[in-house]
Amino acid sequence: MSTNLIQLLTRFDGGRPTQTVIDVLKQAVADHGEVTDADRRRAAALTGLPEAATHGVSTYYDDLTQPRGRRHVRVCTGTACWAATGSDAHVGAAEAGLGVGLGCRSADGAVSLAETVCLGFCHAGPAFRDGDTVAAGPGALERILAGAPHQAVEPEWESTLDEPILIRPGDCSGLRHALATLTPEQLLVEVRGATLRGRGGAGFPAGQKWEFVARNPAPPTEKFIVVNGDEGDPGSYIDKYLMEKNPALLLEGMTLAGYAVGAARGFVYTRSEYPRAKPALDAAIARAVAAGELGDDILGSGFSFHVEVREGAGSYVVGEETALLASLQGLRGTVSARPPFPAEKGYRGLPTVVNNVETLCNVPFIARHGAAAYAAISPGATPGSKLICLNERFARPGVYEVRFGVTLRSICDGLGGGLRDGHTIKALQIGGPLGGILPGALLDTAFDFDALAAEGCMLGHGGIVAFDETTDMRALARHLLRFGAHESCGKCFPCRIGLTRAWELVEGDAPVDRAQLEELLETLEVASLCAHGGGMPAPIRSLIRHWPQELGVA
Amino acid sequence: MRLTVDGVALEVPPGTTVLEAARSAGLWVPTLCFDDRLAPFGACRVCLVGVEGARGPVASCTTHCREGMVVHTQDALAGRIARNVVELVLSELPAPPAAHTELAQVAARLGLDATGGPAAQRWAGAVHEQSHDHRHPYLAFQHELCISCGRCVRACDEVQGAFALTATGRGFHANVTAGLGHGFAESSCVSCGACADTCPTDAITERFLVELEETR
Numbered sequence: 001m002s003t004n005l006i007q008l009l010t011r012f013d014g015g016r017p018t019q020t021v022i023d024v025l026k027q028a029v030a031d032h033g034e035v036t037d038a039d040r041r042r043a044a045a046l047t048g049l050p051e052a053a054t055h056g057v058s059t060y061y062d063d064l065t066q067p068r069g070r071r072h073v074r075v076c077t078g079t080a081c082w083a084a085t086g087s088d089a090h091v092g093a094a095e096a097g098l099g100v101g102l103g104c105r106s107a108d109g110a111v112s113l114a115e116t117v118c119l120g121f122c123h124a125g126p127a128f129r130d131g132d133t134v135a136a137g138p139g140a141l142e143r144i145l146a147g148a149p150h151q152a153v154e155p156e157w158e159s160t161l162d163e164p165i166l167i168r169p170g171d172c173s174g175l176r177h178a179l180a181t182l183t184p185e186q187l188l189v190e191v192r193g194a195t196l197r198g199r200g201g202a203g204f205p206a207g208q209k210w211e212f213v214a215r216n217p218a219p220p221t222e223k224f225i226v227v228n229g230d231e232g233d234p235g236s237y238i239d240k241y242l243m244e245k246n247p248a249l250l251l252e253g254m255t256l257a258g259y260a261v262g263a264a265r266g267f268v269y270t271r272s273e274y275p276r277a278k279p280a281l282d283a284a285i286a287r288a289v290a291a292g293e294l295g296d297d298i299l300g301s302g303f304s305f306h307v308e309v310r311e312g313a314g315s316y317v318v319g320e321e322t323a324l325l326a327s328l329q330g331l332r333g334t335v336s337a338r339p340p341f342p343a344e345k346g347y348r349g350l351p352t353v354v355n356n357v358e359t360l361c362n363v364p365f366i367a368r369h370g371a372a373a374y375a376a377i378s379p380g381a382t383p384g385s386k387l388i389c390l391n392e393r394f395a396r397p398g399v400y401e402v403r404f405g406v407t408l409r410s411i412c413d414g415l416g417g418g419l420r421d422g423h424t425i426k427a428l429q430i431g432g433p434l435g436g437i438l439p440g441a442l443l444d445t446a447f448d449f450d451a452l453a454a455e456g457c458m459l460g461h462g463g464i465v466a467f468d469e470t471t472d473m474r475a476l477a478r479h480l481l482r483f484g485a486h487e488s489c490g491k492c493f494p495c496r497i498g499l500t501r502a503w504e505l506v507e508g509d510a511p512v513d514r515a516q517l518e519e520l521l522e523t524l525e526v527a528s529l530c531a532h533g534g535g536m537p538a539p540i541r542s543l544i545r546h547w548p549q550e551l552g553v554a
Numbered sequence: 555m556r557l558t559v560d561g562v563a564l565e566v567p568p569g570t571t572v573l574e575a576a577r578s579a580g581l582w583v584p585t586l587c588f589d590d591r592l593a594p595f596g597a598c599r600v601c602l603v604g605v606e607g608a609r610g611p612v613a614s615c616t617t618h619c620r621e622g623m624v625v626h627t628q629d630a631l632a633g634r635i636a637r638n639v640v641e642l643v644l645s646e647l648p649a650p651p652a653a654h655t656e657l658a659q660v661a662a663r664l665g666l667d668a669t670g671g672p673a674a675q676r677w678a679g680a681v682h683e684q685s686h687d688h689r690h691p692y693l694a695f696q697h698e699l700c701i702s703c704g705r706c707v708r709a710c711d712e713v714q715g716a717f718a719l720t721a722t723g724r725g726f727h728a729n730v731t732a733g734l735g736h737g738f739a740e741s742s743c744v745s746c747g748a749c750a751d752t753c754p755t756d757a758i759t760e761r762f763l764v765e766l767e768e769t770r
Binding site (some may be wrong): 002003004005008033037040041050051052053055056060168316332334336338339369424485486487488489490491492493494496497499500501504516519520522524526527529 | 567586587593594595596597599600602610611613616618624631635636638640642643645646652676677679680701702703706708711712715717718719720722724725727728731732733734742747764
């Protein structure tokens with residue numbers, strides 16, 4: 001991230017921007033269907049960035065590069081929507097039905113079709129978004145083509161815990177308790193003691209991130225809590241549920257984080273693919289401020305914390321924390337080498353905690369009940385609970401709160417009810433596109449960080465996508481690598497070129513030279529700058545290991 | 555702070571990168587996105603070295619020296635992976651890089667044949683589309699030769715402060731452009747030539763120098 005561009009921004013707005021380049025350009029697309037040079041110049045004038053920088057931004061994000069007609073339809077190409085038919089047939093059907101190609105707008109400007117990954121309606125794929133309506137599941141496209149789409153119903157979430165941690169409505173009890181009885185240092189000790197592992201995918205201890213920022217002597221107005229709500233994993237809709245159904249719990253968690261580390265401001269970065277998340281959070285912020293639970297002098301404690309919500313514009317890699325910080329400031333969402341870590345130089349070059357949505361939603365419980373009670377939830381396993389989500393192939397898809405250490409069988413068969421229509425599980429992809437693929441024969445594996453790692457898989461963010469027995473694993477490799485290549489931010493060379501080369505190797509039906517493919521995967525794993533290039537080989541490794549013939553490697 | 559690089563004991567000030575330490579000892583570490591006038595970027599991943607106790611090779615340009623660190627610039631895995639990355643870079647260009655370019659020289663030193671063009675590569679596939687900007691009096695841009703190392707963008711930002719250049723696109727389609735994409739002539743370019751000076755592939759060149767070369 002360019003230090004000078006950040007300086008230019010801060011010089012222009014004094015650290016309090018009313019809008020970013022991304023906001024200006026998204027509004028332009030909403031107004032007249034595309035970004036023009038006049039829009040880029042305007043974005044530069046409104047933010048203090050050079051014109052060239054705004055141009056770079058306008059060519060990066062899916063929402064800014066795909067033209068919009070008077071009617072704008074988005075088709076989800078996420079893995080759950082793919083798994084619904086084992087193909088992208090719904091994409092071709094949408095193109096044929098609307099008479100417009102993917103990423104294009106009809107000549108008369110009446111209709112446009114854009115690709116999006118992913119809408120978070122993985123429980124009912126394939127999913128489409130027509131204007132503000134998300135239609136999903138069998139018949140969805142037909143209803144869109146008939147001009148009568150209706151909003152898909154989202155299943156209620158369920159907890160397997162007697163006392164749910166994450167799906168109980170946020171009631172500010174943790175914050176009240178902490179402000180009344182704990183010093184910031186004592187809260188930090190509880191969170192460190194709870195071994196709260198990040199739920200976004202990497203599993204890094206949240207308390208450790210907090211401690212770096214807490215130790216920094218900067219004043220509260222120069223420290224930030226940034227919530228990573230960029231749940232880009234195709235097949236995951238956990239943070240979507242948390243942000244839309246339980247925003248008060250998230251606000252409480254981030255306010256506690258601010259209290260512990262001495263930060264006075266926070267941001268939630270949401271995805272444009274979840275259009276209801278930002279309004280839900282904005283409404284919850286207004287309620288919390290009115291109730292004295294957020295803003296100045298919270299609950300009469302003297303502690304103040306303010307939250308703003310920013311929405312992204314379509315990019316998977318923006319979920320990586322340095323890319324997220326760049327995007328939060330309106331820049332291209334590319335990854336930066338660490339060090340410096342965000343805890344040292346984050347938002348506007350100042351100390352910043354970046355935590356995932358679900359991670360912070362655990363904090364109110366820890367603040368209220370302490371580290372020991374938190375550890376007792378999942379005996380002998382990772383402390384706390386985890387939200388998982390199941391895709392449309394399951395008989396009972398949805399979001400479930402589970403204990404760590406339960407078997408995948410109890411999740412898939414017990415909660416999910418097995419697959420629908422008598423199908424059987426050929427494989428699961430757990431934790432997003434960077435997670436390995438587990439054969440259906442290994443369902444007795446425990447759902448926890450180490451047990452999954454032993455099978456070349458990962459817990460990741462907790463999304464579980466089942467592939468049924470009809471799935472063609474070569475086609476799955478094509479689907480995954482197309483996604484990987486499309487979403488590469490383009491910064492580091494191995495990922496920028498290597499994922500395209502890997503996709504090209506499996507694109508047709510020709511046999512793949514196993515040694516060559518494995519060398520390419522190793523290059524990606526060893527050399528990539530972030531987990532995108534480093535992680536995309538994992539599912540391909542699983543396919544080589546368990547289905548070499550189907551994959552066509554020799 | 556003391557460390558060992560290829561068996562050579564070094565003492566360096568805190569904040570020194572492994573690449574700086576290795577080069578201070580006269581050791582060669584290949585790089586493509588590095589320019590010592592610019593902040594380390596960590597994009598090319600060609601400067602990989604082995605560090606004892608690390609999980610795998612690390613990018614030496616963005617790794618800081620630590621007390622007691624033991625570095626091997628000739629680490630076999632690091633060398634093999636760096637070579638693979640440069641091979642991938644050669645495969646994205648529609649034509650071989652000119653022999654005098656930094657890319658061609660790094661490739662040659664890693665034992666790669668940079669002269670064959672894409673057809674000679676084992677990673678045959680998509681290559682960058684030809685697109686030229688020849689309208690500026692002093693600077694020319696051949697976008698298909700761009701390897702997105704970001705050196706020109708950073709030189710324009712960090713050295714000249716003109717902010718005339720930006721990275722564009724993403725993934726394989728990443729490139730660089732001036733201003734709003736209509737060429738140097740219609741950008742805030744001040745014709746300083748810092749971009750051409752640092753470009754490792756001749757994607758950006760100074761026209762007078764090229765013409766001088768051609769008329770010789």
